Amino acid sequence: HVKICMNAVSRFFSNGEQLRPQRHVTTEPGLVTEVFTMELEEGQSYTYEKTMGLFTSAAWDSDTPEQQAREAVNGVARFERLLESHKSVWTEYWNQADFVIEGDRFAQKAVRLHAYHLLATANPQSTFVDWGLPARGLHGEAYRGHIFWDELFISPFYNLHFPEVTRNHLMYRYRRLEEARKIADHEHFTGALYPWQSAEDGGRDSQTLHYNPNSGKWDPDLTYLQRHINIAVAYNIWEYFYTTADDEFIDNYGLEMLLEIARFWASIAQLEEQDGRYHIRNVVGPDEFHTQYPKTEDGGLDDNAYTNIMTAWLLHKTVATYKHRPETVHQDMHTRLRFEDSELELWEDIVSRMYVPIREDGLIEQFSGWMDLYELNWKEYGRKYGNIRRLDRILKAEGISPNHYKAIKQADVLQCFYMLSPGQVSNILGLMGYETGEPQQLLQTNYEYYTARTSHGSTLSYVVHSSISNYLSTHRQNKWSWFLAALKSDMYDTQGGTTMEGIHCGVMAGTIEILFKGFAGINLYKDKIELNPQLPPSWRKLSFKMTHRGTTLVVVILPDKIYANRLIDGREEPMACTEDGSCYTISLR
Numbered sequence: 001h002v003k004i005c006m007n008a009v010s011r012f013f014s015n016g017e018q019l020r021p022q023r024h025v026t027t028e029p030g031l032v033t034e035v036f037t038m039e040l041e042e043g044q045s046y047t048y049e050k051t052m053g054l055f056t057s058a059a060w061d062s063d064t065p066e067q068q069a070r071e072a073v074n075g076v077a078r079f080e081r082l083l084e085s086h087k088s089v090w091t092e093y094w095n096q097a098d099f100v101i102e103g104d105r106f107a108q109k110a111v112r113l114h115a116y117h118l119l120a121t122a123n124p125q126s127t128f129v130d131w132g133l134p135a136r137g138l139h140g141e142a143y144r145g146h147i148f149w150d151e152l153f154i155s156p157f158y159n160l161h162f163p164e165v166t167r168n169h170l171m172y173r174y175r176r177l178e179e180a181r182k183i184a185d186h187e188h189f190t191g192a193l194y195p196w197q198s199a200e201d202g203g204r205d206s207q208t209l210h211y212n213p214n215s216g217k218w219d220p221d222l223t224y225l226q227r228h229i230n231i232a233v234a235y236n237i238w239e240y241f242y243t244t245a246d247d248e249f250i251d252n253y254g255l256e257m258l259l260e261i262a263r264f265w266a267s268i269a270q271l272e273e274q275d276g277r278y279h280i281r282n283v284v285g286p287d288e289f290h291t292q293y294p295k296t297e298d299g300g301l302d303d304n305a306y307t308n309i310m311t312a313w314l315l316h317k318t319v320a321t322y323k324h325r326p327e328t329v330h331q332d333m334h335t336r337l338r339f340e341d342s343e344l345e346l347w348e349d350i351v352s353r354m355y356v357p358i359r360e361d362g363l364i365e366q367f368s369g370w371m372d373l374y375e376l377n378w379k380e381y382g383r384k385y386g387n388i389r390r391l392d393r394i395l396k397a398e399g400i401s402p403n404h405y406k407a408i409k410q411a412d413v414l415q416c417f418y419m420l421s422p423g424q425v426s427n428i429l430g431l432m433g434y435e436t437g438e439p440q441q442l443l444q445t446n447y448e449y450y451t452a453r454t455s456h457g458s459t460l461s462y463v464v465h466s467s468i469s470n471y472l473s474t475h476r477q478n479k480w481s482w483f484l485a486a487l488k489s490d491m492y493d494t495q496g497g498t499t500m501e502g503i504h505c506g507v508m509a510g511t512i513e514i515l516f517k518g519f520a521g522i523n524l525y526k527d528k529i530e531l532n533p534q535l536p537p538s539w540r541k542l543s544f545k546m547t548h549r550g551t552t553l554v555v556v557i558l559p560d561k562i563y564a565n566r567l568i569d570g571r572e573e574p575m576a577c578t579e580d581g582s583c584y585t586i587s588l589r
């Protein structure tokens with residue numbers, strides 16, 4: 001029911017003079033044709049300019065779209081003038097968001113390609129629109145433009161350069177909080193439950209059938225059970241707040257969402273007598289190859305480790321965030337949400353008694369029952385099919401369910417280490433009552449186990465693997481190969497035909513995050529900004545701008561030195577950088 005009004009003016013020029021050809025317009029359903037007739041002189045050059053005004057009746061846009069579309073082009077400037085203003089805006093975007101890599105032409109081109117597509121999708125100019133960030137940008141019809149959890153990978157790029165863009169996408173969620181409450185209620189939970197896929201109204205838009213090109217069949221699709229999107233929304237709120245210190249956002253919108261999401265998790269987590277721990281049942285984790293137990297009708301799995309660990313993190317952070325807000329905000333939450341402080345006690349109890357299927361040797365089972373699945377003969381499938389990223393489709397076409405195998409599409413347990421450092425994962429497990437030993441070892445055990453069983457059927461998986469390899473000295477060299485795989489994914493359409501349906505915003509922003517955290521080695525989670533750069537041998541320089549809590553820095557990393565300048569009113573002022581071995585620290589205070 002959205003009216004879309006487009007009004008075009010077509011103009012012809014020769015020698016700077018506007019010409020007035022005869023016009024003939026015909027209209028038929030779905031088509032408007034405009035025919036121009038005039039006599040042309042041989043040897044003379046002519047310019048044709050067509051300028052379009054486009055408005056819609058969407059709530060955020062216009063009450064009078066016809067009128068506005070007409071007014072927008074009435075007396076509009078000529079193309080060169082419009083191009084100038086367009087260029088000056090793009091120059092500003094590049095000035096803020098470019099990453100310069102010297103010594104690696106391919107990486108430089110690919111990273112700029114990625115930044116370009118991200119900025120073409122969402123930028124400060126798009127913040128007046130009420131919209132969420134579609135996984136495949138605005139470039140094609142893949143996933144019908146739906147919004148998933150991919151902002152988790154995308155928002156860090158905007159937090160660094162244009163935090164108002166992240167805020168706008170979080171407001172997309174806030175404006176649909178009521179819908180999320182209804183979904184939670186409909187499913188007999190409390191709080192708010194954002195659906196796995198959503199579109200304009202925020203309702204459930206997840207698909208329930210999936211087309212398998214290998215078999216030509218439509219198979220049931222249970223991926224809508226990815227409740228973990230409600231971890232991603234909360235994580236993005238927290239990250240945005242952490243990097244911007246936007247109190248106005250957290251007090252008016254962010255905290256309300258966090259509390260409602262926490263309520264949902266507190267209602268799905270059930271305390272069970274047999275072990276005195278909380279369990280979360282019937283969910284699907286990020287790995288979309290496993291959606292139900294073998295030989296069962298119902299969808300969902302029990303105690304997906306990613307979901308349980310990150311739920312504990314979320315409840316823990318929500319309690320801390322709430323406690324740090326002023327009393328007036330607490331009063332507001334009591335009134336607006338009938339929020340009781342006793343809920344905080346319940347959430348702390350859930351954190352301390354959440355169940356995670358973890359073995360004595362530190363291996364975290366992806367979900368309860370994982371160990372009962374069969375091992376897949378990866379070599380044989382590789383030999384038989386070559387590209388086995390979409391192993392699910394291959395197996396299904398053979399009449400076998402991927403649910404039977406220890407074969408995963410994308411990082412699931414390892415996703416925890418993408419969002420939290422090994423130390424933080426270990427701390428959270430500690431709060432839940434699990435002694436995990438040395439955090440690096442915890443990561444290494446799980447990394448070695450799961451990378452051997454992952455097909456990377458989603459490009460997001462490359463990003464996670466590249467980032468977390470950085471923590472492990474024994475596997476650090478893999479950072480580069482995963483990074484390259486991520487850089488090439490859309491440029492060469494390595495998923496085989498998916499790019500023409502739309503680029504993948506998650507992997508594009510993810511590569512830039514790898515530059516920032518993996519290669520520049522920036523850690524924003526200490527009192528001071530830490531830089532521990534590790535440039536590939538051929539890179540002569542990596543430089544970029546970044547904004548953290550309102551301060552913009554220009555960072556230049558050379559193989560043997562780094563510089564960081566603070567940007568004040570367009571001027572660069574050197575910042576003191578303390579050096580300790582290969583690690584540099586900058587204090588913003």
Ligand code: IFM
Pocket residue numbers: 135136148149150286288458460506
């Ligand atoms: O959100 C992703 C998911 O993790 C893997 N399948 C595609 C989705 C949209 O990008």
